Amino acid sequence: MIASAPTLPPVWPDRRLEFLHGARDTVPLLLGAAPFGLIFGALAAGSALGTSGALAMSALVFAGSAQFIALSLLGSGTSGLIVVFTTLVVNLRHVLYSASLQPQVARLPQRWRLLLAFWLTDETYAVVYHRYARDDGAPFKHWYTAGSGAIMYANWLGWTAAGVWLGQTSPALAHLGLEFALVATFVGIVVPLLRDAPSIAASLTAAAVALLARDLPYKLSLLVAALAGVLVGVWLDARAAARSPKPDRTENAR
Amino acid sequence: MSATLWAVIGGMAAVTFAIRYALFGLGSRLRFPPRVRQALRHVPVAVLTAIVAPMVLLPDGRHWDLSWRNPWLAGALASALLVLGTRRLLAAIAGGLAVYLLWRWGFGPA
Numbered sequence: 001m002i003a004s005a006p007t008l009p010p011v012w013p014d015r016r017l018e019f020l021h022g023a024r025d026t027v028p029l030l031l032g033a034a035p036f037g038l039i040f041g042a043l044a045a046g047s048a049l050g051t052s053g054a055l056a057m058s059a060l061v062f063a064g065s066a067q068f069i070a071l072s073l074l075g076s077g078t079s080g081l082i083v084v085f086t087t088l089v090v091n092l093r094h095v096l097y098s099a100s101l102q103p104q105v106a107r108l109p110q111r112w113r114l115l116l117a118f119w120l121t122d123e124t125y126a127v128v129y130h131r132y133a134r135d136d137g138a139p140f141k142h143w144y145t146a147g148s149g150a151i152m153y154a155n156w157l158g159w160t161a162a163g164v165w166l167g168q169t170s171p172a173l174a175h176l177g178l179e180f181a182l183v184a185t186f187v188g189i190v191v192p193l194l195r196d197a198p199s200i201a202a203s204l205t206a207a208a209v210a211l212l213a214r215d216l217p218y219k220l221s222l223l224v225a226a227l228a229g230v231l232v233g234v235w236l237d238a239r240a241a242a243r244s245p246k247p248d249r250t251e252n253a254r
Numbered sequence: 255m256s257a258t259l260w261a262v263i264g265g266m267a268a269v270t271f272a273i274r275y276a277l278f279g280l281g282s283r284l285r286f287p288p289r290v291r292q293a294l295r296h297v298p299v300a301v302l303t304a305i306v307a308p309m310v311l312l313p314d315g316r317h318w319d320l321s322w323r324n325p326w327l328a329g330a331l332a333s334a335l336l337v338l339g340t341r342r343l344l345a346a347i348a349g350g351l352a353v354y355l356l357w358r359w360g361f362g363p364a
Contacts, residue, residue, distance in 0.1 A: 028344070031344060032343060032344055032347060035347075035351075048255065048256070048259060049255060049259060050255050052255055053255045053259055053260075053263065056260075056263050057263050057266070060263060060264070060266075060267035061263065061266045061267045061270050062270070063266075063270050065302075065305070066266065066270065067266075069305060070262070070266060074259070074262070080258055080259075080261060080262040080265065081265075083262050083265075083266065084262060084265035084266055084269055087265075087266045087269055087270060088269040088273065089297075089301060090301050090305075091269070091270050091273050091274075092273060092294070092297050092301070093294075093297050093298040093301070094270075094273050094274045095273055095276065095277065095294055096294050096295070096297075096298075097274075098273075098274055098275075098276065098277040098278055099277050099286065099291075099294075101278075102277045102278060105278050106278075113275070113278040113279060114275065114278075114279075116278065117271065117274040117275035117278045117279070118271060118274065118275075120274045180325075180326065180329055180350070180351055180354040180355075181347060181351055182309075183306050183309055183310060183326065183329065183330055183333070183350070183354075184329060184330070184333040184346060184347045184349075184350035184351050184354070185343070185346075185347050186302040186303075186305060186306045187306060187330050187333040187334050187337070187346065187350065188333050188334075188336075188337040188343045188346030188347055188350070189298065189302060189343070190298070190299055190302045190303055190306070191333075191334045191337050191338060191346075192337060192338075192341070193298065193299050194299070198296070199295075199296065199299055202296040202299050202300050202303075203299050203300070203303045204303075205300075206299070206300040206301075206303040206304040206307070207303050207304070207306075207307035208307075209304070210303070210304040210305075210307045210308050211307055211308055211311060211312065214308055214312065214315075214316075221304075221308070222301075222304050222305060225300070225303075225304035225307075226297070226300045226301045226304045227300075228300075229296060229299065229300025229301075229303065229304065230293050230296045230297060230300045233292075233293075233295070233296030233299070233300065234289070234292055234293050234296065237292050237295075238292075
């Protein structure tokens with residue numbers, strides 16, 4: 001960030017400036033989200049969801065990975081209840097983000113907490129986390145968060161709409177292989193998180209169980225594998241904690 | 255679109271918002287015990303791996319493909335190496351996608 005001119009009383013950015021800075025700092029992450037929005041729109045428009053379902057899901061759910069998984073589950077004829085439950089499990093990681101930001105939003109009015117919760121994504125958390133870490137006493141940091149959330153939301157809707165349009169004009173796009181972007185992103189998120197033995201074991205367990213349980217109905221393999229991975233991670237954490245005299249070394253968020 | 259699908263979208267929206275809002279709304283009244291926080295730490299790793307592993311190793315959904323010709327496997331390995339080397343998510347996505355498309359073009363779709 002550009003250093004502000006040295007003035008005697010502290011001059012904090014006003015609401016508009018915080019909002020613009022939040023949006024600006026999120027721009028690099030828009031590029032990462034763009035192919036997903038595009039592919040999601042194209043694939044969803046060609047599925048039973050159609051144009052209205054694709055746009056409604058992006059507008060109301062606003063969670064890229066969960067939307068992709070829901071799309072593939074619905075395509076394989078999974079029951080709605082399982083789709084909703086899988087969404088719950090896949091999005092559970094947002095609890096980490098809201099736990100980390102909670103002290104900063106606790107005193108905001110209700111309407112602000114509703115809005116910022118709705119706009120809470122992996123990307124906005126990653127950007128906003130750094131802003132809150134700068135303890136400069138600025139009074140309008142929630143406008144920064146809103147700026148980041150707003151531009152992510154607009155970006156997601158825009159690319160979903162572009163994908164819907166592309167899917168209708170050139171259905172071949174769906175077979176181009178861009179669905180691999182989801183795998184590339186998830187690999188890119190997970191690999192840096194594999195910093196210690198419990199995390200690596202959690203990942204390997206989840207992979208092995210997902211592969212072995214692949215024939216379970218309703219893609220239950222995903223839920224069983226996630227649960228098995230978490231249990232192994234917790235078990236190894238507990239064993240490591242029991243062996244070392246340090247109390248617990250829980251990490252709050254990535 | 256059927257009423258069932260609208261209900262699914264509504265349900266997805268409700269649970270997603272509930273997860274994001276729970277801690278903001280309840281304020282400091284809700285505190286996680288350390289064991290729960292430790293479990294949450296492993297959720298992204300476990301969930302995302304469980305999604306990706308079958309896509310990469312069972313490209314058609316049923317049969318193993320552990321050969322070096324498997325574009326899903328080649329692309330995923332490229333993404334992992336790129337993110338380790340550069341620490342940049344965007345490099346992992348773009349590079350992995352490029353390797354994947356190159357493999358598909360070279361060896362045909364798996």
